Amino acid sequence: MARLEVNIGDLRLKNPVMTASGTFGYGIEFADFVDLNSLGGFIVKGTTLHPREGNDYPRMVETASGMLNCVGLQNKGVDHFCDVIYPQLQHLDTNVIVNVSGSTPEDYAECAARLAQLDKVPAIELNISCPNVKDGGMAFGVTTTDAASVVKAVRKAYPKTLIVKLSPNVTDIVSIAKAVADEGADSVSLINTLMGMAIDIERRRPKLSISTGGLSGPAVKPVALRMVWQVARAVDIPVVGLGGIMDASDAIEFLMAGATAIEVGTANFIDPAVTTKIINGIDQWLDAHGCKDVTEIVGALRS
Amino acid sequence: MKKYLLDLTVCGVERLNGTHVVLRLTSQQQLPPMQPGQFVEVKVEHSPATFLRRPISINRVDMANNELWLLVHAIGDGTRAMAALKRGDTLNCLLPLGNGFTLPQKAGERCLLIGGGVGTAPLLYYGEVLRENGCEPSFLLGARTAADLLQLELFERIGATYLTTEDGSRGEQGFVTAHSVLRQETFDRIATCGPKPMMMAVAKYAQDKGIECEASLENLMACGLGACLCCVEKTDKGNVCVCSEGPVFNIKRLKWQDLK
Numbered sequence A: 001m002a003r004l005e006v007n008i009g010d011l012r013l014k015n016p017v018m019t020a021s022g023t024f025g026y027g028i029e030f031a032d033f034v035d036l037n038s039l040g041g042f043i044v045k046g047t048t049l050h051p052r053e054g055n056d057y058p059r060m061v062e063t064a065s066g067m068l069n070c071v072g073l074q075n076k077g078v079d080h081f082c083d084v085i086y087p088q089l090q091h092l093d094t095n096v097i098v099n100v101s102g103s104t105p106e107d108y109a110e111c112a113a114r115l116a117q118l119d120k121v122p123a124i125e126l127n128i129s130c131p132n133v134k135d136g137g138m139a140f141g142v143t144t145t146d147a148a149s150v151v152k153a154v155r156k157a158y159p160k161t162l163i164v165k166l167s168p169n170v171t172d173i174v175s176i177a178k179a180v181a182d183e184g185a186d187s188v189s190l191i192n193t194l195m196g197m198a199i200d201i202e203r204r205r206p207k208l209s210i211s212t213g214g215l216s217g218p219a220v221k222p223v224a225l226r227m228v229w230q231v232a233r234a235v236d237i238p239v240v241g242l243g244g245i246m247d248a249s250d251a252i253e254f255l256m257a258g259a260t261a262i263e264v265g266t267a268n269f270i271d272p273a274v275t276t277k278i279i280n281g282i283d284q285w286l287d288a289h290g291c292k293d294v295t296e297i298v299g300a301l302r303s
Numbered sequence B: 001m002k003k004y005l006l007d008l009t010v011c012g013v014e015r016l017n018g019t020h021v022v023l024r025l026t027s028q029q030q031l032p033p034m035q036p037g038q039f040v041e042v043k044v045e046h047s048p049a050t051f052l053r054r055p056i057s058i059n060r061v062d063m064a065n066n067e068l069w070l071l072v073h074a075i076g077d078g079t080r081a082m083a084a085l086k087r088g089d090t091l092n093c094l095l096p097l098g099n100g101f102t103l104p105q106k107a108g109e110r111c112l113l114i115g116g117g118v119g120t121a122p123l124l125y126y127g128e129v130l131r132e133n134g135c136e137p138s139f140l141l142g143a144r145t146a147a148d149l150l151q152l153e154l155f156e157r158i159g160a161t162y163l164t165t166e167d168g169s170r171g172e173q174g175f176v177t178a179h180s181v182l183r184q185e186t187f188d189r190i191a192t193c194g195p196k197p198m199m200m201a202v203a204k205y206a207q208d209k210g211i212e213c214e215a216s217l218e219n220l221m222a223c224g225l226g227a228c229l230c231c232v233e234k235t236d237k238g239n240v241c242v243c244s245e246g247p248v249f250n251i252k253r254l255k256w257q258d259l260k
């Protein structure tokens, strides 16, 4: 048995395997299949200051080796999380991380401030792929100034571990990663979904209610891996890698590309017990290759 | 209800017609309890185009033989691969999912179960369980042609079975909602599953007559566990997941505008 513990800033994970926001509910939905305490952590649904109804149905299309979704951040708001969900998660012996979304930097900061009061939530993950309503609706995560503005506002309000989740829908993800690191993010996670589209040719209409949606699953893995590799070489803070991870060897690729930890998303839909298999698979691989500690393979590409 | 991830073994395949197959599944272990109206998320192997699991209704549970039946309509790559399974093959199933049909409190309730196309699948098991609970289920089943009416001998064993076909090749011609039984008999409860326009017409009928009515929805799903929020339907409580709060809903909760 190799040592699997890793650190993301001050946050200690039992192992590098977490679950991705929006794909694992509040964890409870998977409790029949996974011992939640065996995970490095799990990241709950995107949470906003006020409740949101999300987009209309249809919100999902299956695509080649992946899927598109336009759920649109449906959630009951941060107060509901604190009052109703948190009491159900409080007893867990793993890192419960909340994914935070917003429409303005102030929104994000207020939501983060409420979550900072929850003892058993040691970190938040900021989803900066959301539209900035004050600035024409372009996602915060696509310009260095907008990305920096959210992180700056949240950093003031949130003293614990702050992970910033990057959008891949940009020309230069490294510059965004550097901008958020400069504002005091403890870690960056990447990638969020890639913008995509699917059309019903008989009806000559988009298959999703709002025309476009985010692509996830194995289809995005090569893009995600490339971005993780670029970012990990360019910033000093730990990187959390995700995008299309289906098994332990996918996870190990991300670790070798420079990710300190990984998140499993869409794969949970195909096998709700996949995270346990990935943790065991990483462990076995390390043993088989004579590695005593998972950190030995982080960023350990041969040149 | 506790959910399971099981590798089930195909112990029988019955081809009903060119596109419909009943898969009989079993396990070494005792199958878990399952309610009528609940469903299974099936992992499809050997179909590269099929990435996500496929939701399929519980067609019948035969506890005595430890069998679960699925009625599959082969319409795309995933369901075609399922229909091509043979005895001895394994099928990975996530089950039982969702909330089923209501089991009436008092015996002797007259229930009409209205199904169209492959939507008749969950009604067979529901009818059986209703009968076991002392109710009197009747069935009103519709299809395009006589060849598309499925499992009739099984339905007829449980209760009165009324039929419609669009081409008149069996039963009354037309849609289920035009069948004469709806004018001649009275019912305490209706349950429906099938194409949405059919379920809406049934719901309108039930609403006008003041009959309790439940409909089983077939929204597109990804996780089947209430985690991804892809399968939502608009209800009195806003957007709710069909996979975890449904697939069976009392029609009073649905916002089917056309009913008003």
Ligand SMILES: Cc1cc2nc3c(=O)[nH]c(=O)nc-3n(C[C@H](O)[C@H](O)[C@H](O)COP(=O)(O)OP(=O)(O)OC[C@H]3O[C@@H](n4cnc5c(N)ncnc54)[C@H](O)[C@@H]3O)c2cc1C
Pocket (backbone or CB within 6 Å): B039, B050, B054, B055, B056, B057, B058, B070, B071, B072, B073, B074, B075, B076, B077, B078, B079, B080, B118, B121, B122, B217, B218, B219, B220, B221, B247
């Ligand atoms: C709760 C529930 C219970 C179901 N029960 C049964 C059942 O007992 N037997 C059965 O044969 N089918 C059932 N279905 C429908 C079945 O899940 C779909 O037909 C199947 O997913 C199609 O997969 P495919 O790969 O064969 O087709 P695809 O290639 O994915 O699609 C082929 C065509 O079918 C349509 N389709 C895909 N998914 C659905 C869906 N969920 N509902 C309606 N149309 C769809 C697509 O739009 C497309 O036009 C059920 C669906 C749900 C949600």
Ligand SMILES: Cc1cc2nc3c(=O)[nH]c(=O)nc-3n(C[C@H](O)[C@H](O)[C@H](O)COP(=O)(O)O)c2cc1C
Pocket (backbone or CB within 6 Å): A020, A021, A022, A023, A045, A046, A047, A069, A071, A073, A099, A127, A165, A191, A192, A193, A215, A216, A217, A218, A220, A242, A243, A244, A245, A263, A264, A265, A266, A267, B228, B229, B230
């Ligand atoms: C249905 C669905 C809902 C998602 N919701 C969120 C969300 O609320 N917040 C967020 O930051 N990412 C969300 N994501 C993105 C995932 O967390 C992840 O970044 C992406 O799916 C890529 O990883 P994967 O390929 O392993 O799924 C969602 C993805 C899916 C498929």
Ligand code: FES
Pocket (backbone or CB within 6 Å): B220, B221, B222, B223, B224, B225, B226, B227, B228, B229, B230, B231, B232, B241, B242, B243, B244
């Ligand atoms: S299919 Fe994922 S929530 Fe219903």
